Amino acid sequence: MVDNRQQWKAWLYLAPAIVLLLIFTVWPIINTVVMSFMEGYSGLLKAGGQASFSIGVNNFARVIGQPTFQQSLKNTILLCVLTVPISTVLALLIAVALNSIKVFQKGLQTVFFLPYVTNSIAIGMVFAAMFNIIGNIGTRREVISSYGVINDLIRFISGNPNPKNYINWINNGSDYWANMFVMVVYIVWNALPFKILVLLGGLQSINKQYYDAAKVDSTPRWRVLTRITVPLLSPMLAYVVITGFIGGFKEYTSIVGIFGENMGPAHAPGRMNTMVGLIYDSLEQNKQGEASAAALILFGIILVVTMINLWVSKKKTHY
Amino acid sequence: MSENTTKIMQARDMKKKGTTQKVGKVFGLIGVYAFLLIMAIIVLFPFYWMLISSLKSLAEYRLSPPTFIPRAFLFSNYIDAFTTANLGRLFLNTMYVGVVSTLLSLVITIFTAFAFARLEFKGKELLFAALLATMMIPGELFTITNFSTVISFGWLNTYTVLIVPFLVSIFYIYLLRQNFLQIPNELYLAAKVDGTSDFKYLWKVMVPLSLPTLISITILKMMGAWNSYIWPRLVANDEAHRMITNGLRNAFTTTSGDVNYPVQMAAVALVSAPLFLVFVFLRKYIMSGVSRSGIKG
Structure with a gap:
């Protein structure tokens, strides 16, 4: 039996959280849904907004119809589809390797966790510096003083120091796929630590008996990995894939880190924009209606992708 | 063949098998460490690059090919x-x-x-x-x-x-x-x-x-x-x-x-x-x- 005194006390303990949640979580959920149906709504009157609006689904149509939306959606999906599998497979291999050694295990584990404790804008600037070409590039009169360390390494490894042998990664006049490659490298580098940590934790809880049985049968390493480790690790793998996709669809600051707020190389600003970037662009232009519609679309996409992930993992995971 | 010789041969076979397994294991372990080492270098490289670049002069930073240890530490x-x-x-x-x-x-x-x-x-x-x-x-x-x-x-x-x-x-x-x-x-x-x-x-x-x-x-x-x-x-x-x-x-x-x-x-x-x-x-x-x-x- 719950007595009234304790009820009253419980709500007192909850009060601060409830008040803040009502203002900053519950109200925004309601308001965003409402605003998304207020066509052409721009709420901030001081910033030149107007109070008049009509009700309809035009916001959704306008957002989807924008070429920037299609570009952002394409970028976001590409980043997800490329980075999640690459980072998951790499993290799995590293975790399995870490789990199989004794000497230096702790030290290497620490090294692989390091990228987690970084500021994604700050280290993005380091990656940009590594890929950056210094000089007057992308113009008729090209003068290059430094190719950037990545180009230098490629030239060194390929043994071809020809000045023409370089790739314009992120500078003026660079190719879309070169930009995308840099983003994928950076995001994978950033995503590895969390995945390794979770997968290694999972590996360490697998019963050693399975491996002893495989040893008695002298099962080859590859079969042990695909037939024992991966199935037993499947709940953890599902977890890192799902969180990876959710994170991937919310990708934004890593692009700001590399390209700055231009969201693209100098000749094509906005080319690398993502869904989240699109929402903030609408918000900064005082178009709350469209921003809300874009946010709901993003939420819908994340929900659908997570459902698909859960559905697939339910079929494939082995508990 | 005497019983003794058979025993010796058996022991030798066992030893041989043990050695090949051991050699395989050692090679496997070397492979694992090599893989981890390469990945660790890739993971650490941006930090290393940040640190050495932060100590170079602008002229040295612009060199191509670059220096991997700064000539002078510019604190x-x-x-x-x-x-x-x-x-x-x-x-x-x-x-x-x-x-x-x-x-x-x-x-x-x-x-x-x-x-x-x-x-x-x-x-x-x-x-x-x-x-x-x-x-x-x-x-x-x-x-x-x-x-x-x-x-x-x-x-x-x-x-x-x-x-x-x-x-x-x-x-x-x-x-x-x-x-x-x-x-x-x-x-x-x-x-x-x-x-x-x-x-x-x-x-x-x-x-x-x-x-x-x-x-x-x-x-x-x-x-x-x-x-x-x-x-x-x-x-x-x-x-x-x-x-x-x-x-x-x-x-x-x-x-x-x-x-x-x-x-x-x-x-x-x-x-x-x-x-x-x-x-x-x-x-x-x-x-x-x-x-x-x-x-x-």
Whole structure:
């Protein structure tokens, strides 16, 4: 039996959280849904907004119809589809390797966790510096003083120091796929630590008996990995894939880190924009209606992708 | 053939088999270490590049092929970085926001987690499930309305706007509630018999017993303040309240012309350094907090 005194006390303990949640979580959920149906709504009157609006689904149509939306959606999906599998497979291999050694295990584990404790804008600037070409590039009169360390390494490894042998990664006049490659490298580098940590934790809880049985049968390493480790690790793998996709669809600051707020190389600003970037662009232009519609679309996409992930993992995971 | 010879031959066969297996194992182990070493070098390379670049002169930085150890260590880059990006002010702003928001957030989290773990009230399970459900919603959805809300509160360009909207974290409440639930009920009943109040029991027994989780929350919250970028850019991007990440990005936005890259790298190193120090000393807490979250910062 719950007595009234304790009820009253419980709500007192909850009060601060409830008040803040009502203002900053519950109200925004309601308001965003409402605003998304207020066509052409721009709420901030001081910033030149107007109070008049009509009700309809035009916001959704306008957002989807924008070429920037299609570009952002394409970028976001590409980043997800490329980075999640690459980072998951790499993290799995590293975790399995870490789990199989004794000497230096702790030290290497620490090294692989390091990228987690970084500021994604700050280290993005380091990656940009590594890929950056210094000089007057992308113009008729090209003068290059430094190719950037990545180009230098490629030239060194390929043994071809020809000045023409370089790739314009992120500078003026660079190719879309070169930009995308840099983003994928950076995001994978950033995503590895969390995945390794979770997968290694999972590996360490697998019963050693399975491996002893495989040893008695002298099962080859590859079969042990695909037939024992991966199935037993499947709940953890599902977890890192799902969180990876959710994170991937919310990708934004890593692009700001590399390209700055231009969201693209100098000749094509906005080319690398993502869904989240699109929402903030609408918000900064005082178009709350469209921003809300874009946010709901993003939420819908994340929900659908997570459902698909859960559905697939339910079929494939082995508990 | 005598029995003895057979025995010897058998032993030799066994030995041979053992050696090939051992050789295979050694090669396998070398392969594993080689793979890990290469990956570790790739993972560490950006940090190495940041450090050596931050110590070079601009002329040396521009060399192609580059030098992998600076010819002369130019520590003055760090002083330049500190003044160019006005890092001192940014550090203070960020520390203030981080400390205040962590303290307030801890108090709110402790109270809420206690109510959910120990007290009985109508609709407890339903409310908790509803709170967990909000974790699925992307933060951008809240930002749109919160932006208008804080403007109507008149909070633009204040510390309040950087602290208050993020004080409640459902994830931290969840984490602490799980920890509180593990504390045996007998302890609570014993305290009740002794006439200890709920409030006193919470602070004298439950909080000390949950210290590791509270430390994890503190670190994650501080890291969150250190890495926040989008919200501060929207609502508090003036000199007086600017946060460190925004300051860093703003100070070096021009990608054309004569950007002093070594100074930029020195600024990046200075901004990264506190995170590394925290990591070195409190690795255990960060890793245990992170593995349960899937959330960065």
